Amino acid sequence: MAKLTDRVVSQARIQKGQTGWREITDDGCRGLLLRISPRGEKVWSLRVMLRGKRVRQTIGAYPTVSLAEARKVAGEMLAAAREGHDLGELQERKRAAQMTFKDAHAEYLAAVGPSLSARYLKEKRRKVERHVPALMLSKPIHEVSRGDLAALSDDLQRKGMGPEVNLVLAEIRACLRWYADRGLIDSVPVLPRSAKVKQTSRDRTLTDSEIRALWRGLDDRPQHVADLFRLFLLTGARREQVERMEWKHTDLEERLWSAPPTHHKMGSRTGQTIVLPLADYSLNLLQRRRATVAGRYVFPAVRAGAEVYNGTPQVMKTLRAKGLATDWTVHDLRRTMRTTMRRLGIADDICEACLGHAPQGIAKVYDRYDRLAEKRDAFQRWADYVLGVVGERGDNVVVMKRTN
Numbered sequence: 001m002a003k004l005t006d007r008v009v010s011q012a013r014i015q016k017g018q019t020g021w022r023e024i025t026d027d028g029c030r031g032l033l034l035r036i037s038p039r040g041e042k043v044w045s046l047r048v049m050l051r052g053k054r055v056r057q058t059i060g061a062y063p064t065v066s067l068a069e070a071r072k073v074a075g076e077m078l079a080a081a082r083e084g085h086d087l088g089e090l091q092e093r094k095r096a097a098q099m100t101f102k103d104a105h106a107e108y109l110a111a112v113g114p115s116l117s118a119r120y121l122k123e124k125r126r127k128v129e130r131h132v133p134a135l136m137l138s139k140p141i142h143e144v145s146r147g148d149l150a151a152l153s154d155d156l157q158r159k160g161m162g163p164e165v166n167l168v169l170a171e172i173r174a175c176l177r178w179y180a181d182r183g184l185i186d187s188v189p190v191l192p193r194s195a196k197v198k199q200t201s202r203d204r205t206l207t208d209s210e211i212r213a214l215w216r217g218l219d220d221r222p223q224h225v226a227d228l229f230r231l232f233l234l235t236g237a238r239r240e241q242v243e244r245m246e247w248k249h250t251d252l253e254e255r256l257w258s259a260p261p262t263h264h265k266m267g268s269r270t271g272q273t274i275v276l277p278l279a280d281y282s283l284n285l286l287q288r289r290r291a292t293v294a295g296r297y298v299f300p301a302v303r304a305g306a307e308v309y310n311g312t313p314q315v316m317k318t319l320r321a322k323g324l325a326t327d328w329t330v331h332d333l334r335r336t337m338r339t340t341m342r343r344l345g346i347a348d349d350i351c352e353a354c355l356g357h358a359p360q361g362i363a364k365v366y367d368r369y370d371r372l373a374e375k376r377d378a379f380q381r382w383a384d385y386v387l388g389v390v391g392e393r394g395d396n397v398v399v400m401k402r403t404n
Contacts (some may be wrong), residue, residue, distance in 0.1 A: 003028035009067050014040050029071040031078065034062065044070040089278045101144055101175075102128075102137035108175045116305065117262050119240045127171040131156060141179060144172070146189040153195035166196055181404055204328050205336040208389045215390040217324040225315055227285055232330055234282050234383050236337035236355055239330045241274070243309050245298040249258060252290065253282050255376070259356070272357035277376035279383035337382055348377045353379050 002017050004026040014023060018038055026032040031047045044059040059065060062398060122372050136148055149169055156165045169191060176188045195203050219225040231242050241259045250257050259274040299309035319325035341351045353371045
């Protein structure tokens, strides 16, 4: 066959009686083939020797990929094959090079999504959709630069955004790092020091009078709201853990709640299931709900279109309007538990275990003791303290027999 031309390629047709793929070689590029299916589809392919074996690699369909483009890609593949590189990886790199950041981020979320909680995945998507400008979204991912990150940070800070700027930039870099780790882009741009917004750590804890006001203020709220916020306080669990609690993850006979990795934000990183013993009040609260709440979740959705309870922000607005949550967040309840447990004389490592924090350093490797008995004691001491503060000890609590 002579050297292919654009006219020859466009006029190539199915041959009479053709039942399989027909191949036309191109003398203008060694190994390049135009393959024609029995239905008339035209596809570019390359035959090449790779590590002593003859392989075939698809380049793309005609006319989406022109003759000139097919020859260019074939030349790159032949050069890569001579150096022993994987041709499939080369094709992936070329595909990635043509992807916009918007498409790349969608692909990234689809890949990592199964290992994340629905809430955390939604937050990752929101950071990009709400804060990354259209110009950057339309950029090829390999062209996203350090200057782009600096410009985005400046723009968001001018609009009045505070430390959340850091989270937006971190999400962009997490996406790019995912592609870099797979060899699809060369590197991830370094974040300029000026782009980072200084973040002051919160140290807010609730006083005893604030705990009492919150607890009593929940008395006139719907039962599911009162139960939810009291579990926030008594378990010190993260908001998404309590909101996504499933009955199958509770063992009321053993007085345990096991939050799987997909139900908390650190789960995708640690793969850790957080096992929390239930104090008497928490156990009785769940037993009461079990008798009245059917379905999968302990706190099912109350709004259409949601899978689990999603009314916490609205409840916080109501509590603030009543003067019961002037400057604290749900996460501050977690800090309050940790701080008070230490005041009650509970050891630091037990306090950390109650929060679901994994051991650090060498202990992370060698310390596999789950401290279940110690955690059970710590949670009961904290619950007893809270009930004493709110004046509910013994009156509205049916004390269950301890199992250990």
